[in-house]
Amino acid sequence: MKNTILLTIILTILLAVIPCSAAVITVEPDGSGDEPTIQDAIDVAVTGDEVVLSIGTYTGDGNRDIDFGGRSITVRSTNPNDPNIVAVTIIDCESDPCEPHRGFTFESGEDANSIVSGLTVTNGFGPDEEFLYYIEWSVGGAIYCHSSSPTITNCTFGGNSASSGGGMCNWQNSSPTVTNCTFGGNSAGSGGGISNGGNSSPTITNCIFTSNSAVHDGGGMENYDNSSPTITNCTFGGNSGGAGGMYNYDSSPTVTNCTFVGNTANYSGGGICNIYSSSPTVTNCTFTDNSAEYNGGGMFNEGYSTVTNCTFVGNTANYSGGGICNYPTSSPAITNCTFGGNTASYGSGGGMYNMSSSSTITNCTFGGNSAGSGGGGMYNLGGSPTVTNCILWANSSEQVSCSGGSSPVITYNDIQGGWEGEGNINIDPHFVDPNGPDGVIGTEDDDLRLQPSSPCIDTGDPNQTPYVAALVIDEWHWAVVEPIQLNKLGINPATIVVYDWYGGIYDEGFDYDIINQGSATYLMLHIFGGAYPDFTTLDGLELFHVNYDYLINFDTDLDGNPRIVDGDYDGIAVVDMGAFEVQPDPIELLDILADDIIDLNLRRGIENSLLAKIDAAIAKLEDDNPKNDRAAVRLLRAFINAVKAQKGKKISANADDLIAAAQQIIDMLIGEEVESGGADRIRTPKRRMIRRLPPAKRR
Numbered sequence: 001m002k003n004t005i006l007l008t009i010i011l012t013i014l015l016a017v018i019p020c021s022a023a024v025i026t027v028e029p030d031g032s033g034d035e036p037t038i039q040d041a042i043d044v045a046v047t048g049d050e051v052v053l054s055i056g057t058y059t060g061d062g063n064r065d066i067d068f069g070g071r072s073i074t075v076r077s078t079n080p081n082d083p084n085i086v087a088v089t090i091i092d093c094e095s096d097p098c099e100p101h102r103g104f105t106f107e108s109g110e111d112a113n114s115i116v117s118g119l120t121v122t123n124g125f126g127p128d129e130e131f132l133y134y135i136e137w138s139v140g141g142a143i144y145c146h147s148s149s150p151t152i153t154n155c156t157f158g159g160n161s162a163s164s165g166g167g168m169c170n171w172q173n174s175s176p177t178v179t180n181c182t183f184g185g186n187s188a189g190s191g192g193g194i195s196n197g198g199n200s201s202p203t204i205t206n207c208i209f210t211s212n213s214a215v216h217d218g219g220g221m222e223n224y225d226n227s228s229p230t231i232t233n234c235t236f237g238g239n240s241g242g243a244g245g246m247y248n249y250d251s252s253p254t255v256t257n258c259t260f261v262g263n264t265a266n267y268s269g270g271g272i273c274n275i276y277s278s279s280p281t282v283t284n285c286t287f288t289d290n291s292a293e294y295n296g297g298g299m300f301n302e303g304y305s306t307v308t309n310c311t312f313v314g315n316t317a318n319y320s321g322g323g324i325c326n327y328p329t330s331s332p333a334i335t336n337c338t339f340g341g342n343t344a345s346y347g348s349g350g351g352m353y354n355m356s357s358s359s360t361i362t363n364c365t366f367g368g369n370s371a372g373s374g375g376g377g378m379y380n381l382g383g384s385p386t387v388t389n390c391i392l393w394a395n396s397s398e399q400v401s402c403s404g405g406s407s408p409v410i411t412y413n414d415i416q417g418g419w420e421g422e423g424n425i426n427i428d429p430h431f432v433d434p435n436g437p438d439g440v441i442g443t444e445d446d447d448l449r450l451q452p453s454s455p456c457i458d459t460g461d462p463n464q465t466p467y468v469a470a471l472v473i474d475e476w477h478w479a480v481v482e483p484i485q486l487n488k489l490g491i492n493p494a495t496i497v498v499y500d501w502y503g504g505i506y507d508e509g510f511d512y513d514i515i516n517q518g519s520a521t522y523l524m525l526h527i528f529g530g531a532y533p534d535f536t537t538l539d540g541l542e543l544f545h546v547n548y549d550y551l552i553n554f555d556t557d558l559d560g561n562p563r564i565v566d567g568d569y570d571g572i573a574v575v576d577m578g579a580f581e582v583q584p585d586p587i588e589l590l591d592i593l594a595d596d597i598i599d600l601n602l603r604r605g606i607e608n609s610l611l612a613k614i615d616a617a618i619a620k621l622e623d624d625n626p627k628n629d630r631a632a633v634r635l636l637r638a639f640i641n642a643v644k645a646q647k648g649k650k651i652s653a654n655a656d657d658l659i660a661a662a663q664q665i666i667d668m669l670i671g672e673e674v675e676s677g678g679a680d681r682i683r684t685p686k687r688r689m690i691r692r693l694p695p696a697k698r699r
């Protein structure tokens with residue numbers, strides 16, 4: 001009896017301690033698994049369970065029109081990370097318009113804990129659901145989400161169809177997370193790959209949209225009625241529809257690091273079409289070889305799109321705007337973009353067409369674009385676009401054309417043939433390689449960066465000083481960051497001054513760091529003892545909180561390098577024209593330092609000793625072994641010590657200047673080393689280009 005009681009106690013304790021672990025429920029294509037069908041397995045699953053599908057093809061009722069019923073479970077293949085497994089773990093909906101079925105339906109308010117992973121869904125035809133304007137409508141060939149936001153990873157959706165959303169339809173506040181998925185060869189009336197409507201804003205990352213098609217609106221994707229997905233690292237290739245890659249209607253997605261290639265629009269917007277107040281933020285994207293039957297081979301805008309650090313190459317519109325077409329009411333901000341080899345076949349504006357548009361075009365490079373009837377680089381019909389710091393060269397037939405009472409503000413540009421306006425020049429911009437290795441201008445291999453001899457270096461708008469920021473730290477403190485010194489090559493902390501609210505210097509100390517996120521460079525300020533402010537933006541600068549740290553977003557060029565650096569070594573940083581900012585070269589700075597030493601007329605022995613260290617450092621930098629760059633840093637530190645030893649003695653004047661100049665070069669070299677992880681310093685093609693500078697002036 002005692003033993004029985006003891007055993008009961010022990011068992012009770014054990015049962016209480018051992019958690020109820022998640023079950024794995026297997027399903028086999030022939031029905032021989034734990035449950036006969038996927039739906040049967042889901043129906044017996046509870047929170048945290050996994051329904052695991054063996055490889056094979058799943059067909060018939062119970063293996064299609066699968067409904068999670070709100071469960072927080074995972075349905076997956078045996079190895080979602082193995083593309084070979086994913087390719088042979090197939091839900092074949094075996095449907096057609098007469099007998100519509102889809103893969104999965106989410107309409108019970110599922111959240112991110114409802115997961116589909118590592119499956120292929122094919123041959124779906126979206127069944128009718130109550131849809132827009134309460135009509136029955138065929139939606140979501142492979143997946144339909146209604147007010148639900150599941151997680152979809154590592155899946156392939158191919159050969160599915162629907163009236164809306166051939167691959168996937170997200171409707172009424174559905175914002176799923178879709179990662180590492182391929183949408184290929186799906187078709188729809190609208191939204192061949194995905195349709196997002198009714199305030200549905202999924203997060204779509206690392207996905208491929210290829211060869212999807214739509215009769216209207218968006219071969220790859222459509223977003224409408226305030227649907228603004230976040231789309232990152234995705235490829236849209238070979239899709240076709242009313243708009244080719246993506247169609248946005250009253251929707252403003254954030255599109256970053258995406259590629260749009262070879263998409264075709266039956267109407268306008270080969271890559272992306274933005275209409276009815278759609279104002280997407282498009283950053284670090286490439287638009288290549290897209291085409292539009294009417295306008296906007298690469299992009300068509302009606303809203304206030306923000307397009308930054310993008311490349312438009314070889315896009316074609318039959319009518320206007322080979323690269324971009326901006327229609328009336330639009331006022332996009334287009335910055336740091338290149339336009340090469342875009343064509344407006346029968347219309348105007350090979351690179352860009354502005355029709356009664358007040359576009360703001362800054363630091364863009366137009367080369368090798370062409371138009372059938374005027375404005376090879378840019379055509380402005382009415383409107384008043386602002387064009388600043390741009391290069392328009394080697395476009396045909398004209399660089400810029402205006403008509404219809406257009407009153408553009410065109411200043412500080414390099415325009416072939418000249419253009420009246422403050423700061424405009426008409427000198428060959430000395431592109432690094434405007435034709436590229438293939439010898440053809442306007443193809444992807446063109447290099448529109450600037451040679452060191454370019455007249456576009458430091459000749460942009462001199463009033464542009466983006467590195468000055470007054471930054472409120474909290475209600476007691478604010479900081480001022482001075483221009484020039486902030487770049488990812490290093491920062492001179494003496495140029496950051498933190499004040500208290502009464503204008504006194506804040507002396508409790510602060511720390512700072514340079515953060516590179518994607519192409520953006522941030523200064524992060526950490527004020528010791530600072531409080532947590534209640535704002536996110538100030539004076540147009542983007543601020544981010546990281547605990548008690550503060551980040552300021554600073555401009556960079558198309559390569560992600562700092563904007564507004566002193567590229568001609570005259571001590572004054574001025575923005576370059578074009579999409580690329582020529583960066584200071586440590587060897588050039590060393591040559592200047594050597595010149596400064598000579599100018600001091602020091603005693604011969606001192607001068608020779610200092611110059612020997614500079615020359616040795618240059619020699620270490622000029623070879624191709626990055627390890628020797630550290631030797632250059634050591635030589636420069638020895639140089640600084642030598643100057644310090646003679647400061648106030650044999651070097652009476654300018655000792656501090658010499659030290660500061662050497663330290664700046666050290667910061668640059670170390671900064672580059674840190675940036676590249678310390679392994680390979682700066683062996684980029686651009687750096688090699690700079691290394692081809694003529695030998696130093698003094699020799």
Ligand SMILES: [Ca+2]
Nearest residue numbers: 435436440443
């Ligand atoms: Ca080329």
Ligand SMILES: [Ca+2]
Nearest residue numbers: 565567574576
């Ligand atoms: Ca510059």
Ligand SMILES: [Ca+2]
Nearest residue numbers: 458566570572
């Ligand atoms: Ca300068």
